[in-house]
Amino acid sequence: MRRRARGLAMAVVLAVCCAGGAATAAEEEKIMRVGIIGLDTSHATAFTKLLNTTTDPQHVPGCRVVVACPQGSADIESSVRRIPEYTDTVRALGVEIVADVAAVVARCDAVLLETNDGRPHLEQALPVLRAGKRLFIDKPVAGSLADAVAIYRAAERAGLPVFSASALRFGSASQAVRGGSIGEVTGCDTHSPCSLEATHPRLFWYGIHGCEALFTVMGPGCESVVGVRSADFDAATGLWKDGRVGTFRGIRRGSSGYGGTAFGAKGTAPVGAFDGYRPLLVEIVRFFQTGTCPVAPAETLELYAFMAAAEASGDRGGAPVRIADVMAAAEAEATRRLEALGAASR
Numbered sequence: 001m002r003r004r005a006r007g008l009a010m011a012v013v014l015a016v017c018c019a020g021g022a023a024t025a026a027e028e029e030k031i032m033r034v035g036i037i038g039l040d041t042s043h044a045t046a047f048t049k050l051l052n053t054t055t056d057p058q059h060v061p062g063c064r065v066v067v068a069c070p071q072g073s074a075d076i077e078s079s080v081r082r083i084p085e086y087t088d089t090v091r092a093l094g095v096e097i098v099a100d101v102a103a104v105v106a107r108c109d110a111v112l113l114e115t116n117d118g119r120p121h122l123e124q125a126l127p128v129l130r131a132g133k134r135l136f137i138d139k140p141v142a143g144s145l146a147d148a149v150a151i152y153r154a155a156e157r158a159g160l161p162v163f164s165a166s167a168l169r170f171g172s173a174s175q176a177v178r179g180g181s182i183g184e185v186t187g188c189d190t191h192s193p194c195s196l197e198a199t200h201p202r203l204f205w206y207g208i209h210g211c212e213a214l215f216t217v218m219g220p221g222c223e224s225v226v227g228v229r230s231a232d233f234d235a236a237t238g239l240w241k242d243g244r245v246g247t248f249r250g251i252r253r254g255s256s257g258y259g260g261t262a263f264g265a266k267g268t269a270p271v272g273a274f275d276g277y278r279p280l281l282v283e284i285v286r287f288f289q290t291g292t293c294p295v296a297p298a299e300t301l302e303l304y305a306f307m308a309a310a311e312a313s314g315d316r317g318g319a320p321v322r323i324a325d326v327m328a329a330a331e332a333e334a335t336r337r338l339e340a341l342g343a344a345s346r
Helices: 002-018 025-030 042-052 077-092 101-106 121-130 145-158 172-178 208-218 278-290 297-315 323-340
Strands: 032-037 063-069 110-113 134-137 185-193 222-229 233-240 245-251 259-264 267-270
Touching (some): 042 063, 042 077, 042 278, 101 121, 121 134, 134 278, 145 297, 145 323, 172 208, 172 259, 172 267, 185 208, 222 323
Parallel strands (some): 032 063, 185 245
Antiparallel strands (some): 185 259, 233 245, 259 267
16 A cells, blocks of 8 residues: 555656656645546547646546557558557656556556547456446447447446546536526427448537537437438437437538527527637546536437437438337347357446
């Protein structure tokens, strides 16, 4: 225990010094060591900068990134291209670069899973959960609904919370509506860019942002989804169990941006704006410190079921697809996935 404490203090001092500040003894005791898995997304560098650079006006205190492994995906061009630059960036911020997930887990108190590709997330998450470390998983939480179910099931069995969210969930306008600024929400339309990645379901790669804004405002309870798509657009319309309707429009041509409109008992309001990474990072740090997840696992899984159902509906020419049906199929596949990884009963 003393050796671990000394290691924590040294890591904090190194990180703070590299960030241009000096840590007091009290600060050293409070700061959690964070490890990053994956250095192929700009989120990894942005989060590290905001956590490690105490002089940054947007600095988020309480955690420090001390170790990272630059994992990526050879079949995604952007992943391969980004890793060298992003590795150099985080190293310059005082982060130790190691070879694998095991080395990250051994050197930190909590983990940011930042691999841009959702497909390896289940296998990357399992060692973190086995080690009893708190875990934030960046979007997409997984490369399939089945793997998302498997991750949350493994976390539940381990008795550990897992948190995943887009930064758009914590935009001030969306949070205000969720908090009751226009009374009971009766419906919502959101939009966002929606670039596609051939290795992932259509909305998982980038449409997740606008879909998460939609669920932030509407909350859980969606029963069925109709998906329509073309080369340039994806649209998903959800019917909630209380009769409310929520829609997402994914844009690949023309002006896009992030936004939407919420409809409520007391009026309408703009929602879905991107307020930067700091609001999300504040929630991540609070989650690491307290173990309290700001988004219920059931809501996150329903969000991914919504996107999976939209894809299945599009495949069927726009026929409605029930959330319960895609979840049932994912639950069965999640069991097979965990059994194949030797984690079915862990």
